[in-house]
Amino acid sequence: MTGIRLVRQREWAFPPAPVRREVLSATPTGAADAPPVLFVAGFGQGAWVFAEHWLERTAERGFPAYAMSLRGHGESGPAAKATLRAYVHDVTQVAASLPRQAVLVGHGASALVVAMALARYPARAAVLVAPVFGGVGAAFSALGRAPLGTVPALFGRPLRLRRGLLLSREVPAADARRYAARRRGGASGRAQWQLVAHRAPEEPVGNPPVLVVGSPDDRIAGRALAAVAHRYGGAPLLFPGMGHDLMLDARWQEPIDAILDWLDKPGQ
Numbered sequence: 001m002t003g004i005r006l007v008r009q010r011e012w013a014f015p016p017a018p019v020r021r022e023v024l025s026a027t028p029t030g031a032a033d034a035p036p037v038l039f040v041a042g043f044g045q046g047a048w049v050f051a052e053h054w055l056e057r058t059a060e061r062g063f064p065a066y067a068m069s070l071r072g073h074g075e076s077g078p079a080a081k082a083t084l085r086a087y088v089h090d091v092t093q094v095a096a097s098l099p100r101q102a103v104l105v106g107h108g109a110s111a112l113v114v115a116m117a118l119a120r121y122p123a124r125a126a127v128l129v130a131p132v133f134g135g136v137g138a139a140f141s142a143l144g145r146a147p148l149g150t151v152p153a154l155f156g157r158p159l160r161l162r163r164g165l166l167l168s169r170e171v172p173a174a175d176a177r178r179y180a181a182r183r184r185g186g187a188s189g190r191a192q193w194q195l196v197a198h199r200a201p202e203e204p205v206g207n208p209p210v211l212v213v214g215s216p217d218d219r220i221a222g223r224a225l226a227a228v229a230h231r232y233g234g235a236p237l238l239f240p241g242m243g244h245d246l247m248l249d250a251r252w253q254e255p256i257d258a259i260l261d262w263l264d265k266p267g268q
Contacts, residue, residue: 016086020077022069023094024051026059034263035124036064036098040091042108042132043187043195046074049107049179049245053252061260066102068094070110073185082188084113084198091117103263108132108221108244109187109195111228118204125268126204127259130214130221130244131228132195165219167243170250179248210234211262213255215242237262 024047028034037058039050050067058065070087071079079086091113095102101124106114111131118126167176187195204210212229216222216238225236239246239255246255262268 016083016089017079019071019079019090021071021090021094022047022075024048024055024067026051026055026065028059028062028064034061034063035100035103036066037103037105037263038091038095038098039065039067040104040106040110040114041067041069041073042106042110043070043192044073044183044185045069045108045245046076046182046185048074048182049247052179052248054247054256057253057256058260061257061264063103063260063263064098064100066094066098069185070113070187072188076185078185080188082191084116084191084194087113087191088116088120092121095121095123103127105129105259106131107247112195112198112201115201115204118208118210119202120205122206123204123208125208125263126210127262128210128212128228128232129246129255130218131212131224132221133224133228165243166245166248168217168241168249170241171243171248175248179245209268211259212236213239213246213259215239215244215246217241218244220244 039054041047041049046069047067055065055067068090069076070090071077071082091104095104101122103125104114104117104123105127107129109132111128112133114126114128210232212225212232212234214221214225214236216225217240221244225238229236237258242249242251246252
């Protein structure tokens with residue numbers, strides 16, 4: 001139990017405000033013995049990014065599949081002053097509402113949110129997709145790669161990243177424009193600042209297996225993949241040639257099938 005906090009007095013006394021949460025789902029055909037998989041969309045994105053391909057693919061493979069939008073994102077309720085703690089609360093509340101112990105899958109900055117939620121929710125397993133764990137170094141790197149999209153975020157405005165940082169050149173331009181048009185809402189300025197300066201996530205409850213997935217060509221998270229995977233005692237599962245948004249890229253099927261293959265292994 002070392003490193004695990006059992007009592008969180010501040011969180012008990014001052015819980016985040018309730019908010020409407022968008023949760024999409026896909027149900028396998030026939031009885032499903034597999035654990036439910038909860039996908040958590042990253043900052044500036046909503047549950048739709050998983051509903052595009054990964055949600056149905058997960059259900060086809062026999063896993064009850066769910067995708068959620070954090071507060072202030074997608075079709076979830078607005079939350080202009082949300083904190084990382086509020087996002088963690090959203091994930092743990094949705095996970096706890098599922099019929100069985102869930103696998104948590106977080107993308108981008110929501111990989112950090114999922115990592116923080118693992119200290120509060122006893123997940124069956126977790127997958128961190130293109131994880132953005134933040135920090136001062138990552139912030140300066142983002143400024144160098146995308147100054148026009150990153151500088152407004154320093155003043156509380158939404159983070160805006162160009163197509164070349166999110167998707168590979170294999171994605172048709174029409175699809176990329178359609179995806180860009182669907183992005184609405186985003187992380188609060190407060191949460192964006194907390195992403196730069198936050199404590200390391202606490203140890204997961206129950207020591208669940210954790211898989212890190214990403215692309216070495218991801219210009220947002222690629223450099224950090226090995227470090228995040230090392231934190232959880234493994235090596236990253238890499239998909240060269242893909243962008244940050246693996247679930248929307250042209251070869252989207254490769255990473256989700258690899259994730260589901262990993263979950264199918266005995267002991268996961």
